[in-house]
Amino acid sequence: MxxxxxxxxxxxxxxxxxxxxxxxxxxxxxxxxxxxxxxxxxxxxxxxxxxxxxxxxxxxxxxxxxxxxxxxxxxxxxxxxxxxxxxxxxxxxxxxxxxxxxxxxxxxxxxxxxxxxxxxQRDVSEGNVWMVIWILVIVVVGEVSRGRAEHLRAVAEQAARAELTRELEAQRRADQERLRIARELHDVLAHNISVISIQAGVAEHLMHRDPDKAHAAVATIRQVTKDVLVELRSILDVLRRVDEAGEIFPPSGVEGIERLAGRAAAGGIAVDLDVRGRASEVPADVGLVAYRVVQESLTNVIRHSRAAHASVVVNVDDTEVLVRVRDDGRGVPGDDVRAGNGIAGMTERVEAMSGTITAAPADGRGFVVEARLPLRRPEP
Incomplete structure (x- = not known):
């Protein structure tokens, strides 16, 4: 050109x-x-x-x-x-x-x-008229061309801004999705691997003195391993956008918390579970966050608290879901409460649902995590 x-x-x-x-x-x-x-x-x-x-x-x-x-x-x-x-x-x-x-x-x-x-020069008046018309036409055409050029520039700038906004929004969504996947993987792996690690230690310790209990620990390892593989496959299927027939892991909602309590019991922690209200009516996204809060809390109990007992309370009323997990372990010093990724991940999940969460040493002994999740998120 x-x-x-x-x-x-x-x-x-x-x-x-x-x-x-x-x-x-x-x-x-x-x-x-x-x-x-x-x-x-x-x-x-x-x-x-x-x-x-x-x-x-x-x-x-x-x-x-x-x-x-x-x-x-x-x-x-x-x-x-x-x-x-x-x-x-x-x-x-x-x-x-x-x-x-x-x-x-x-x-x-x-x-x-x-x-x-x-x-x-009176005899050239007709020529002057045409000259006036000619110059006026040039001025009008110039104004029209200028206006059209400015309009096209404005449209191009608007399109560029819209494209940039779309790219930034796509990047933001991609970042959020990566963060969500990272949280899912952390929650799935941290909880189950903690149970596997404890059961492996039990099996090794009792292999010669009490073979039956050692075999039970190995069976627990096998079941937990199967569960975590199925749950990981579910996450990967979402990533691949593949709709495959096959075994579907039980929903990770309020109704799945009982299974978490069972795993913690297999890890040597006595868990008292108290689910109140209409748990089946909790929305799936709220139920998933409640499930992850309990899962991460019990993982921390198994790995860090040296507790013998934990209590899990899930209360569903007309407006919110209350989740409270408390143990009788050694607790965590105040400066170390948010040192790891687990509590930070729980906080991000709960706040994304417009909820609140506290995690702090309990009065007397142990540690308590309490989250409140609204059943209906407020309109933006």
């Missing part, structure tokens, strides 16, 4: 040729003096200024007008001497020099018409 400078050079050459030829053809038919070499030179110079019309629009407009008026003042009335000034006016207006372009066009017309009147 030609560069703007090349286009302007071609335009300047075309204007010079056309105005000179028009003057040559019309010169012999006009009552005024036909142009001589000076007139042709002035027409060529006026056209030559158009080469710089994009870089210096107001200056080029003034220069072409001065040369054109000099041509007209010398009595060379024939020829399209207004072509170069008209193009310069158009360029100035489209280049956002609206006031300068309109004022220049008005001043140019005023000088030409005044010169005709002072010179007593």
């Amino acid at each position: 030609p560069r703007p400078f090349v286009i302007d050079c071609a335009l300047s050459f075309a204007v010079a040729v056309s105005t000179v030829l028009t003057s040559v053809i019309a010169g012999g038919q006009a009552e005024q003096s036909p142009p001589d070499w000076v007139g042709y030179l002035l027409l060529t110079v006026a056209a030559a200024f158009l080469v710089a019309r994009r870089r210096f629009p107001p200056l080029v407009m003034v220069l072409t007008m001065l040369v054109s008026l000099l041509y007209f003042g010398l009595g060379f009335g024939t020829g399209a001497f207004t072509v170069a000034p008209a193009l310069a006016v158009y360029t100035a207006i489209t280049a956002k020099h609206r006031i300068a372009g309109s004022a220049g066009a008005a001043g140019y017309l005023a000088v030409v018409l005044l010169a005709d009147r002072v010179g007593g």
